Amino acid sequence: MPVNFPSIDPAQLHPVAGVTLGWAEGHIRKPNRKDVLVISVEEGASVAGVFTLNRFCAAPVIVCREHLAKAPALGGIRALVINTGNANAGTGEPGLAHARETCAELARLTGVKPEQILPFSTGVILEPLPVDRLKAALPDALAHREAANWFVAAESIMTTDTLPKAASKRVTIDGHTITMTGISKGAGMIKPNMATMLGFLALDAKIAQPVLDALVQYVADRSFNCVTVDGDTSTNDSFIVIASGRASLPAITSTDDPAYVALRDAVTAHAQTLSQLIVRDAEGATKFIAIQVEGGKDVAECRKIAYSIAHSPLVKTAFFASDPNLGRILAAVGYAGVDDLDVSRIDLYLDDVLVAKHGGRNPDYREEDGQRVMKQAEITVRLRLGRGDAEATIWTCDLSHDYVSINADYRS
Amino acid sequence: MPVNFPSIDPAQLHPVAGVTLGWAEGHIRKPNRKDVLVISVEEGASVAGVFTLNRFCAAPVIVCREHLAKAPALGGIRALVINTGNANAGTGEPGLAHARETCAELARLTGVKPEQILPFSTGVILEPLPVDRLKAALPDALAHREAANWFVAAESIMTTDTLPKAASKRVTIDGHTITMTGISKGAGMIKPNMATMLGFLALDAKIAQPVLDALVQYVADRSFNCVTVDGDTSTNDSFIVIASGRASLPAITSTDDPAYVALRDAVTAHAQTLSQLIVRDAEGATKFIAIQVEGGKDVAECRKIAYSIAHSPLVKTAFFASDPNLGRILAAVGYAGVDDLDVSRIDLYLDDVLVAKHGGRNPDYREEDGQRVMKQAEITVRLRLGRGDAEATIWTCDLSHDYVSINADYRS
Numbered sequence: 025m026p027v028n029f030p031s032i033d034p035a036q037l038h039p040v041a042g043v044t045l046g047w048a049e050g051h052i053r054k055p056n057r058k059d060v061l062v063i064s065v066e067e068g069a070s071v072a073g074v075f076t077l078n079r080f081c082a083a084p085v086i087v088c089r090e091h092l093a094k095a096p097a098l099g100g101i102r103a104l105v106i107n108t109g110n111a112n113a114g115t116g117e118p119g120l121a122h123a124r125e126t127c128a129e130l131a132r133l134t135g136v137k138p139e140q141i142l143p144f145s146t147g148v149i150l151e152p153l154p155v156d157r158l159k160a161a162l163p164d165a166l167a168h169r170e171a172a173n174w175f176v177a178a179e180s181i182m183t184t185d186t187l188p189k190a191a192s193k194r195v196t197i198d199g200h201t202i203t204m205t206g207i208s209k210g211a212g213m214i215k216p217n218m219a220t221m222l223g224f225l226a227l228d229a230k231i232a233q234p235v236l237d238a239l240v241q242y243v244a245d246r247s248f249n250c251v252t253v254d255g256d257t258s259t260n261d262s263f264i265v266i267a268s269g270r271a272s273l274p275a276i277t278s279t280d281d282p283a284y285v286a287l288r289d290a291v292t293a294h295a296q297t298l299s300q301l302i303v304r305d306a307e308g309a310t311k312f313i314a315i316q317v318e319g320g321k322d323v324a325e326c327r328k329i330a331y332s333i334a335h336s337p338l339v340k341t342a343f344f345a346s347d348p349n350l351g352r353i354l355a356a357v358g359y360a361g362v363d364d365l366d367v368s369r370i371d372l373y374l375d376d377v378l379v380a381k382h383g384g385r386n387p388d389y390r391e392e393d394g395q396r397v398m399k400q401a402e403i404t405v406r407l408r409l410g411r412g413d414a415e416a417t418i419w420t421c422d423l424s425h426d427y428v429s430i431n432a433d434y435r436s
Numbered sequence: 437m438p439v440n441f442p443s444i445d446p447a448q449l450h451p452v453a454g455v456t457l458g459w460a461e462g463h464i465r466k467p468n469r470k471d472v473l474v475i476s477v478e479e480g481a482s483v484a485g486v487f488t489l490n491r492f493c494a495a496p497v498i499v500c501r502e503h504l505a506k507a508p509a510l511g512g513i514r515a516l517v518i519n520t521g522n523a524n525a526g527t528g529e530p531g532l533a534h535a536r537e538t539c540a541e542l543a544r545l546t547g548v549k550p551e552q553i554l555p556f557s558t559g560v561i562l563e564p565l566p567v568d569r570l571k572a573a574l575p576d577a578l579a580h581r582e583a584a585n586w587f588v589a590a591e592s593i594m595t596t597d598t599l600p601k602a603a604s605k606r607v608t609i610d611g612h613t614i615t616m617t618g619i620s621k622g623a624g625m626i627k628p629n630m631a632t633m634l635g636f637l638a639l640d641a642k643i644a645q646p647v648l649d650a651l652v653q654y655v656a657d658r659s660f661n662c663v664t665v666d667g668d669t670s671t672n673d674s675f676i677v678i679a680s681g682r683a684s685l686p687a688i689t690s691t692d693d694p695a696y697v698a699l700r701d702a703v704t705a706h707a708q709t710l711s712q713l714i715v716r717d718a719e720g721a722t723k724f725i726a727i728q729v730e731g732g733k734d735v736a737e738c739r740k741i742a743y744s745i746a747h748s749p750l751v752k753t754a755f756f757a758s759d760p761n762l763g764r765i766l767a768a769v770g771y772a773g774v775d776d777l778d779v780s781r782i783d784l785y786l787d788d789v790l791v792a793k794h795g796g797r798n799p800d801y802r803e804e805d806g807q808r809v810m811k812q813a814e815i816t817v818r819l820r821l822g823r824g825d826a827e828a829t830i831w832t833c834d835l836s837h838d839y840v841s842i843n844a845d846y847r848s
Contacts, residue, residue, distance in 0.1 A: 079777040080770030080795070114766045116780075116796020149763020150797050213750055213767065254749040256764070257771035337666040337749070337835070338625055338843055345844035351561020352668070354526045355625065358492030359669035365491045368528075383492070384528020385562050423749070428837050431750055432757035 026187055026305040027312040027401050027421065034175035037192040038203045040226040042066040042268030046169035047180040050161030052154060053109030053147060058180035060158060062130065062165040063104040063224065069268045071101035071142070072236040074244045076261035082113035083123040083153075084143040085260060091127070094139040096233050102140040104264065105130050105162070106222065108183050108209075112145040112153040113259035122155040129159045133166060146183055146209065146222055146260050178207040181222055184430055185211045189301040195290040197283050200273035202229050204291060208248075208298040212307040212431060213256040223248055223263040223298055229287055230269035232277040239279075239288050240265045247295035251419045253306040254427070255335040265291070303419045308426030311343050312402045316417045319409040325362050326409075326416035332360035333405060340423030343403070348394030350379050353405065369410035375403060438599055438717040439724040439813050439833065446587035449604045450615045452638040454478040454680030458581035459592040462573030464566055465521030465559060470592035472570060474542065474577040475516040475636065481680045483513040483554070484648040486656045488673035494525035495535040495565075496555040497672060503539070506551040508645050514552040516676065517542050517574070518634065520595050520621075524557040524565040525671035534567040541571045545578060558595055558621065558634055558672050590619040593634055596842055597623045601713040607702040609695050612685035614641050616703060620660075620710040624719040624843060625668040635660055635675040635710055641699055642681035644689040651691075651700050652677045659707035663831045665718040666839070667747040677703070715831045720838030723755050724814045728829045731821040737774050738821075738828035744772035745817060752835030755815070760806030762791050765817060781822035787815060 043065055050060040065071065073092060075085045095101045105126060112119045127141035145153065178188035192205040206225030231239065244263050269275070276284050304312055315333050320326035333339055336356040342349040353372060358365075367383035377393045378386045397403055455477055462472040477483065485504060487497045507513045517538060524531045539553035557565065590600035604617040618637030643651065656675050681687070688696050716724055727745050732738035745751055748768040754761040765784060770777070779795035789805045790798045809815055 078767060078770035079772075079774070080766045080779050111763070114763045114792060114796060116794065119796065148761070149767060150792065151763070152797070213764075256748050256750045256767060259763075259767050259770060335747075336668050337839070338668045341840050341843035344840065347844065349560070351523070351526045351563070351671075352625075354492045355490060355561060355668060355671050358490035358671060360491075362491070367492050380526060380562065382528065384526060384531070385564070423840060425837050425840050427749070428753055428756065428835060428840060431753035432759065 027309050029187055029301065029304045032175065032188065032190055037174035037190050037205050038194065039171035040203055040205050040268055041228045041270035042069055043226045043266060044169040044171050045173040045177040046165045046167065047173070047176055048161040048165035048168065050107060050157050052107050052157060058176070059108045060161040060165050061106040061177050061180045062162065062169065063177070064169055065102055065266055065268065067099065069100060069266055070231055070233045070236045071264060071266050072233070072240040073262055073264040074240055076258055078257050078259045080114060080259050082111055082145060082260040083115055083119035084112055084145045085262060086120060087123040087127065088142045088262065091139045091142055098137050098139050100140065101142055102136045103130055103134060104142045104144065104224065106144040106181055107158050108181055109147040110145060110151055110153050111147045111149045111260050114150040115152060119153060122153040125155055126158055130162055133162055142264070144222055144262055146181065149259055174205050174207060181207065181209040183209065183211070184307055185209050185305055187305050189298060189305065191294060191297045191301070193294055197273055197286045200271055202227055202271050202273060202287065202290070204294050206294060206298045208302055210302045211305055212253055213258045223295070224266070225264070225291065225295060225298065226266040226268060227291065228268045228271040229273050230271065230275035231267040232275065235276055235279055235284060236265060236267055239291065242288055243292045243295045246292050247299040250417060251299045251303050252331060252334050253303065253421060300419055303421050306421040307430045308424040309421035310424055311422045313343060313420050313422065314404045314417055315420065316404055316406045316415065317409065318406065318415040319411055320414040321412040322414045323416050326414050327418065328362060329357055329360040329407065330416055330418040332356045334418050334420035337423055343398070343422035344424045346398040348391060348398045350374065350394060354380060357407065371408040373406040374398070439721055441599055441713065441716045444587065444600065444602055449586035449602050449617055450606065451583035452615055452617050452680055453640045453682035454481055455638045455678060456581040456583050457585040457589040458577040458579065459585070459588055460573035460577035460580065462519060462569050464519050464569060470588070471520045472573040472577050473518040473589050473592045474574065474581065475589070476581055477514055477678055477680065479511065481512060481678055482643055482645045482648045483676060483678050484645070484652040485674060485676040486652055488670055490669050490671045492526060492671050494523055494557060494672040495527055495531035496524055496557045497674060498532060499535045499539065500554045500556070500674065503551045503554055510549050510551055512552065513554055514548045515542055515546060516554045516556065516636065518556040518593055519570050520593055521559040522557055522563055522565050523559045523561045523672050526562040527564060531565060534565040537567055538570055542574055545574055554676070556634055556672070556674055558593065561671055586617050586619060593619065593621040595621065596719055597621050597717055599717050601710060601717065603706060603709045603713070605706055609685055609698045612683055614639055614683050614685060614699065614702070616706050618706060618710045620714055622714045623717055624665055625670045635707070636678070637676070637703065637707060637710065638678040638680060639703065640680045640683040641685050642683065642687040643679040644687060647688055647691055647696060648677060648679055651703065654700055655704045655707045658704050659711040662829060663711045663715050664743060664746050665715065665833060712831055715833050718833040719842045720836040721833035722836055723834045725755060725832050725834070726816045726829055727832065728816060728818045728827065729821065730818065730827040731823055732826040733824040734826045735828050738826050739830065740774060741769055741772040741819065742828055742830040744768045746830050746832035749835055755810070755834035756836045758810040760803060760810045762786065762806060766792060769819065783820040785818040
């Protein structure tokens with residue numbers, strides 16, 4: 025039951041010049057579903073990505089890191105290949121060989137070098153990738169390539185997602201129109217520590233490689249790295265930005281360029297939309313919750329406290345029940361691991377309702393005010409620490425019966 | 437649906453000389469239930485405790501720390517007073533005044549000083565303690581005091597517990613019999629960071645105060661501090677050991693005394709039983725899971741990884757479903773935050789089944805073997821890190837629909 029998930033009109037997902045997308049039914053795990061996607065990028069584009077910090081990172085993540093390092097010297101990244109149904113994680117050396125084999129096959133079919141291909145996988149961990157079926161699906165995916173395929177591309181990377189996730193927008197910078205379109209997927213095992221399960225964002229600006237590298241990290245830290253469903257950082261998290269270079273805006277070659285800042289902020293807002301779609305369609309979610317921690321000494325401690333609240337099963341079930349059992353939030357603040365936290369300086373708001381003041385119950389707080397906010401589909405928890413000027417926001421959801429059902433039944 | 441919860445015969449809970457227990461119906465939150473307990477301790481006992489590290493610790497925890505520091509000079513702790521139905525946490529200065537008022541009243545009724553009383557509360561956070569009802573219940577609790585009341589005492593500290601938790605045993609040290617009996621409570625908001633919600637253990641040995649202080653920390657670190665249900669460290673965790681001093685064993689005045697080591701190990705085993713009862717009766721639990729991490733560089737990293745597995749909602753729901761979706765365990769190991777972890781050295785066992793070898797799927801692993809173990813009510817997850825000699829074990833449970841139901845409905 026997605027939470028205020030915007031209706032997406034496939035016709036409103038603008039093509040990005042220089043980028044085409046093609047899908048196939050590869051029968052990776054189940055028959056009769058789109059589970060293979062190829063994103064082709066024409067020559068002259070720059071591509072950058074950030075990946076999971078999970079130590080058990082998947083084979084394709086290892087290969088992506090290698091290829092992103094090598095590709096600029098070889099003519100740049102020319103295609104991305106994504107399969108669902110199998111994460112190719114916890115698969116050791118054979119898994120790594122499978123990821124390389126996939127790249128080699130797509131390189132052969134498209135006349136580029138294997139290092140110009142980026143592989144991605146998502147699905148069940150610890151099972152061998154059916155690499156022959158994946159390779160066999162590639163010609164079909166290539167044949168389907170169209171610039172207008174963003175919606176079907178979003179569909180073809182879904183796993184437990186109930187809705188395809190895509191967003192598109194146009195911004196004007198220095199009088200030049202920039203088009204950006206992106207897709208994402210993920211609904212569980214979501215606490216990106218670099219990026220989400222999978223996020224791909226293309227724009228037509230021309231951006232030099234080091235600048236794009238800086239941009240992707242900046243954007244990830246303010247979008248995909250700010251959402252959490254269950255605190256489970258995936259083995260396959262990847263967030264990729266493709267800058268196809270076809271727009272009329274002059275090339276951006278420095279982060280000091282004022283156009284860089286304008287573009288960076290536009291991409292950040294766009295990536296926030298994409299990442300929030302994941303929370304809105306999170307497994308079993310019935311509520312979309314923003315946790316805003318202000319007045320911290322540094323961003324790290326604000327994030328620590330926000331995650332502590334966002335991951336507390338007790339807080340999450342209280343949101344599911346629309347029960348203003350708000351002491352659970354204070355308990356989560358208290359065990360977040362900020363050792364010198366002075367709780368007597370803390371104020372807690374639920375939207376506009378001041379629940380706790382100076383670390384204790386606000387004498388004017390009335391249960392019915394808390395109840396009113398808790399019944400909403402979107403809620404902001406605002407915590408003021410009174411220690412400094414830093415702040416951080418995390419977006420999350422509640423914990424419902426459906427989350428348990430979905431994850432108890434996922435493989436069956 | 438408790439997991440292999442032993443049947444407890446009230447007659448087998450041995451009285452501990454010098455300790456009596458009395459209950460009352462105080463109507464703290466709901467009528468017609470035992471919700472107030474007084475444990476009286478005769479002169480000459482030593483008492484020590486450890487408490488939550490939650491920064492939002494409850495008012496009674498603050499008062500307990502003060503009184504434990506002052507009591508030895510004033511004749512020692514003489515009574516403990518425990519209420520359920522209200523945690524007196526997140527209640528600021530008024531909460532602190534209520535806890536002190538409760539101690540003062542019990543001190544008046546029993547002719548001791550307020551600093552000789554320890555107060556404990558458990559229940560809903562952020563609501564004012566109905567201190568008048570609590571005070572009014574004290575005479576009744578005092579009138580009910582009996583040395584044989586351990587079972588009814590365990591009943592009177594229950595909240596969402598479905599069963600009272602108590603255990604008793606006798607050990608012989610240097611030819612002297614030592615009797616120890618304890619009670620505990622807690623089913624949710626359980627990741628003790630000092631101790632569990634509430635654990636009280638009395639024995640009749642005579643133990644000098646500094647020795648008992650060392651013992652209680654040693655025991656807590658190997659029992660209550662090794663269980664977790666939902667990762668939510670409570671605001672009220674308290675674990676108290678009472679040494680009444682009535683046994684014939686000579687007083688233990690040094691941790692170098694060989695009798696100390698024998699006693700310490702016996703108390704540790706006993707506290708492990710009490711703390712495991714909490715996991716067996718955890719909210720919604722259908723499985724009891726031991727997570728044993730071996731071969732770590734230090735205990736801290738073993739615990740970090742064990743907790744990461746124990747708190748993963750995906751791992752917990754897979755256990756609930758008896759689904760050997762074991763890649764989720766590797767993912768949780770990978771994001772535990774041990775940055776230099778070499779996953780290629782890791783082996784994962786489920787009971788006796790080798791699931792992953794050198795960080796990848798064991799080629800000989802068969803799904804039906806994993807399935808067989810996952811169906812059991814008790815499961816050991818054993819992880820070998822291959823980095824050193826340290827190890828740690830954490831006890832936890834699965835995440836079921838009933839956990840969500842219980843916590844979505846707790847206050848209603």
